[in-house]
Amino acid sequence: MNILVIGGGGREHTLVWKLHQSPKAGQIYAIPGNPGMAGAAVCVADISIEDNEAMVRFAREKQVGLVVVGPEVPLTHGVVDAMNAAGIKAFGPTKLAAEIEGSKAFCKNLMKKYGIPTAKYEIFTEAEAAKRYIRQEGAPIVIKADGLAAGKGVIVAATEAEALAAIDEIMCDKAFGSAGSRVVIEECLVGEEASLLTFTDGQTIVPMISSQDHKRAYDGDQGPNTGGMGTYAPAPVATPEIVARAQREILDPVIAAMRAEGRTYKGCLYAGLMITKDGPKVIEFNARFGDPETQVVLPLLESDLVDIMLACADGTLQDLDIRWSSGAAVCVVMAAGGYPKSYHKGDAITGLEAAAQAGTVVFHAGTSQKDGQIVTNGGRVLGVTAKAGSIREAVELAYQGVEKIHFAGAEYRKDIAHRALERLNK
Ligand code: AMP
Ligand code: GLY
Numbered sequence: 001m002n003i004l005v006i007g008g009g010g011r012e013h014t015l016v017w018k019l020h021q022s023p024k025a026g027q028i029y030a031i032p033g034n035p036g037m038a039g040a041a042v043c044v045a046d047i048s049i050e051d052n053e054a055m056v057r058f059a060r061e062k063q064v065g066l067v068v069v070g071p072e073v074p075l076t077h078g079v080v081d082a083m084n085a086a087g088i089k090a091f092g093p094t095k096l097a098a099e100i101e102g103s104k105a106f107c108k109n110l111m112k113k114y115g116i117p118t119a120k121y122e123i124f125t126e127a128e129a130a131k132r133y134i135r136q137e138g139a140p141i142v143i144k145a146d147g148l149a150a151g152k153g154v155i156v157a158a159t160e161a162e163a164l165a166a167i168d169e170i171m172c173d174k175a176f177g178s179a180g181s182r183v184v185i186e187e188c189l190v191g192e193e194a195s196l197l198t199f200t201d202g203q204t205i206v207p208m209i210s211s212q213d214h215k216r217a218y219d220g221d222q223g224p225n226t227g228g229m230g231t232y233a234p235a236p237v238a239t240p241e242i243v244a245r246a247q248r249e250i251l252d253p254v255i256a257a258m259r260a261e262g263r264t265y266k267g268c269l270y271a272g273l274m275i276t277k278d279g280p281k282v283i284e285f286n287a288r289f290g291d292p293e294t295q296v297v298l299p300l301l302e303s304d305l306v307d308i309m310l311a312c313a314d315g316t317l318q319d320l321d322i323r324w325s326s327g328a329a330v331c332v333v334m335a336a337g338g339y340p341k342s343y344h345k346g347d348a349i350t351g352l353e354a355a356a357q358a359g360t361v362v363f364h365a366g367t368s369q370k371d372g373q374i375v376t377n378g379g380r381v382l383g384v385t386a387k388a389g390s391i392r393e394a395v396e397l398a399y400q401g402v403e404k405i406h407f408a409g410a411e412y413r414k415d416i417a418h419r420a421l422e423r424l425n426k
Helices: 010-020 052-061 072-076 079-085 095-102 104-114 127-137 160-172 240-260 294-300 305-314 352-357 391-404 418-425
Strands: 002-007 028-032 064-069 121-124 141-145 154-157 183-187 192-200 205-207 216-218 222-225 230-233 267-276 279-286 328-335 361-364 367-370 373-376 380-388
Touching: 002 010, 002 052, 010 028, 010 294, 010 305, 010 361, 010 380, 028 052, 052 064, 052 079, 064 079, 064 305, 072 079, 072 095, 079 095, 095 104, 095 240, 095 279, 104 121, 104 183, 104 240, 104 279, 121 127, 127 141, 127 160, 127 183, 141 160, 154 160, 160 183, 192 240, 192 305, 205 240, 230 294, 230 391, 240 267, 240 279, 294 328, 294 380, 328 391, 352 361, 352 391, 380 391, 391 418
Parallel strands: 002 028, 002 064
Antiparallel strands: 121 183, 141 154, 141 183, 192 205, 192 267, 216 222, 230 328, 267 279, 328 380, 361 380, 367 373
16 A cells, blocks of 8 residues: 655654555655655655645555645644545544644633643733733743644743743744734643653544653753653653553543544544643643654554554554554654754764664654755754663663764753653662
């Protein structure tokens, strides 16, 4: 079966890498893809991931039997609806269902209506009213732009002044454009975070192995929020009891809620959880695989990903037995100097072969090819990933890979998986 993967980052490289291992996979195409996929997928750079018609035409022409959508933007633009209307199976939620990520206000209201545990909140469209609420509630407090802001529209304010400044930035200066015309202001949850990605066909929802992302740019969880600087799986904080509780109190109810709202959700639903002293609470839902969570979750999947994705599209997930490796995986993101603010592009990358020989898998996130050389082409450039018997071994191996790779201004966190190691040391 021919497969089309939409997207061109580290998550999509990982999806291609895993799909390519399936005996059921025929030719794999990627729009736009990236140079890391060479050998596993044909990359098609001249079609926009925002052009549904062109993507449907391409899928028809290449007799694609399964479309896999990576990023949130094409999902919120209804690419799955467009493929389905053309009779092509697609893995991912429809436009209506993807709103669970596309609008934080929708998501929060859904959770309130169906009693799904999350932080207490209010929604504002007026800066003055938002500021009054902040003064009333005090700090710490969390400010979120309503719409999509590439993972950067959230400010966890430690002081009232910081919170008020965030309102000016989001609502008055429009730092995130129209995504900030509405803001959600919510209670600051205390605990440790875990990501629970799931497979769902709209009825059955099956959690993948848990993982943890490192959203801050610098060691010790300092600095600005980023798309994610590294991940590990499984996350020891997500014990079997916590996962069972999340299934009962969060996952099963949200899938039922989406059905009841006429927005049946299929694909990967990503639950960003805070494990509080009162149990798991939802920080956010994403309508897609996490990036870079995918880079550590899929290497631990032993079952065939094509089978699972088709079952999600067909509504037969209940019949599948999904198996996971008992090991662990770690991904260290190598970013361009300056990320998440402005950064340089076009710097030559060396040592990719050596990192592979050292036993790591290097997923490309922001690279391109120039005169036969792989060069940097994004903020997050590479995800150096290692799988091993334990988190500790996987951390060691991943950093051995990182040390082999060089490009001008490369930055990476040196403490990926520190929380897991602390917990395991106890
Ligand atoms: P989000 O984009 O919603 O995942 O938010 C980005 C990050 O901000 C999360 O991963 C958390 O670290 C933090 N965050 C978001 N909401 C809250 C909250 N209510 N309480 C504490 N931290 C939060
Ligand atoms: N790694 C966070 C996300 O994918 O949203």
